[in-house]
Amino acid sequence: MPALKQADRFLASIDPDFADLIAKVGPSRLNIDKSREPYQALMSAVAHQQLHGNAAMAILGRVIALFPEHPFPPPDLFLARPDEELRACGLSAAKLAAMRDIAAKSLSGVVPSRAGAARMDNEALIERLTSLRGVGRWTVEMLLMFSLGRPDILPIDDFGVREGYRKLKKLEVQPKPKALAEIGQAWAPYRSTAAWYLWRASEIKVSAVNS
8 A cells, every 4th residue: 555644644543443444445635726716616615505516517617608708707707797697507596695795705805815815724714704695614614625725624514524434433323513523633633634534434335444
């Protein structure tokens, strides 16, 4: 097996169940998109809410196509587009309202640039960005993990993370979010990697996790 990254080695060293899972899954692959600004990440996240990935991508693709001179709609131009055009792309009224709020708050500075976000700690970003319409803690946690590359994020409200822990430990029921937060303190400062492995655990058969 290739040399494990530091986070993988740490998790394997403190928990034999994690060690077995890592041996089966292989090295962690947290795919971080360093090119995305928080504005784009939040807009994309809202477009994907409560939709299958392919359907969300199709809708977002139609929105992006309205702005052919830009790789992603700038906030000022997005706000200038009539509701009718954006709704015709497949956006619900609630999603459009949320995306307009994100665009407006990007222009006003509430949504920081990537450089600005880098100067803020996790909880400060969560507190600021969950003030936006349609943006909850989980959405900001995904931004922190996959756009900003923060290494110590544990999305305790995520069904897959809690289900992965249930399977990893062969439990009858998932841990409650608060309980998982306490359990996960042992995984710091690599809780993002732990979450990635728990997602993988949620996808495989119970017998395969600990066999």
